[in-house]
Amino acid sequence: MREVRVRVLHSPLVTPLEVQAALKAPRRFADFGVVYDHMPVDEPKALVQVRNGRRIRDLVTSSNPEVYWNGLPGEILGLFRRREIFAIGLTASRITERTDDDYTPRKKPLIGFATDNEGAVLSIFGIREYFGIARGQMMEYREHCASALALRAIEIAASHELGHIFGQGSHCGQTTCIMQENRDLKDFIERFVMTSVDFCTSCRSIINRRMNELLH
Numbered sequence: 001m002r003e004v005r006v007r008v009l010h011s012p013l014v015t016p017l018e019v020q021a022a023l024k025a026p027r028r029f030a031d032f033g034v035v036y037d038h039m040p041v042d043e044p045k046a047l048v049q050v051r052n053g054r055r056i057r058d059l060v061t062s063s064n065p066e067v068y069w070n071g072l073p074g075e076i077l078g079l080f081r082r083r084e085i086f087a088i089g090l091t092a093s094r095i096t097e098r099t100d101d102d103y104t105p106r107k108k109p110l111i112g113f114a115t116d117n118e119g120a121v122l123s124i125f126g127i128r129e130y131f132g133i134a135r136g137q138m139m140e141y142r143e144h145c146a147s148a149l150a151l152r153a154i155e156i157a158a159s160h161e162l163g164h165i166f167g168q169g170s171h172c173g174q175t176t177c178i179m180q181e182n183r184d185l186k187d188f189i190e191r192f193v194m195t196s197v198d199f200c201t202s203c204r205s206i207i208n209r210r211m212n213e214l215l216h
């Protein structure tokens, strides 16, 4: 791979400010050699060369996206066609995780999910709701007192999912690491968004190793 490209694929219901916030995530990976862009998911060219592009598009455009714990299946690649772009889908709908155990399906809302080396999807539904940002208030989004935190939440959540795409398959035990586990949205906002988090040294080296594999 000549370069590692990340594309933010967003639904039409996500605002430009929210897209810009998500783009700060791949910008954090610029040191690792990542380049990035963004496209509306319904743009005809948007899925060209994108890993799991159709699956991500289907989740982003669904009004009720649902995923299983195993997230994105590994794509069966065409023999001569390498899909070189990693995507983060950005949806304004709530994503739920379906876990079937003891014949009782439970649905758990998710901020996002990612599969190592495959892609990710992020929902801004809960973040908007948490900060009291309704669709009708989008005009004032920039001035909204909670908007800075909401946008930071999108950036941090997208960064966390990118960490999963680029080799950190599990969660980190370091309390200031962006790859820590969160229990739910409230926990995520309080421990990740209201405080200072970044990739710790060990997560950084995991990501570095993956980048070297991808680039050579």
Ligand SMILES: [Zn+2]
Binding pocket: 160, 164, 171, 180, 181
């Ligand atoms: Zn995670």
Ligand SMILES: [Zn+2]
Binding pocket: 172, 173, 174, 177, 178, 179, 180, 199, 200, 201, 202, 203, 204
């Ligand atoms: Zn870490």
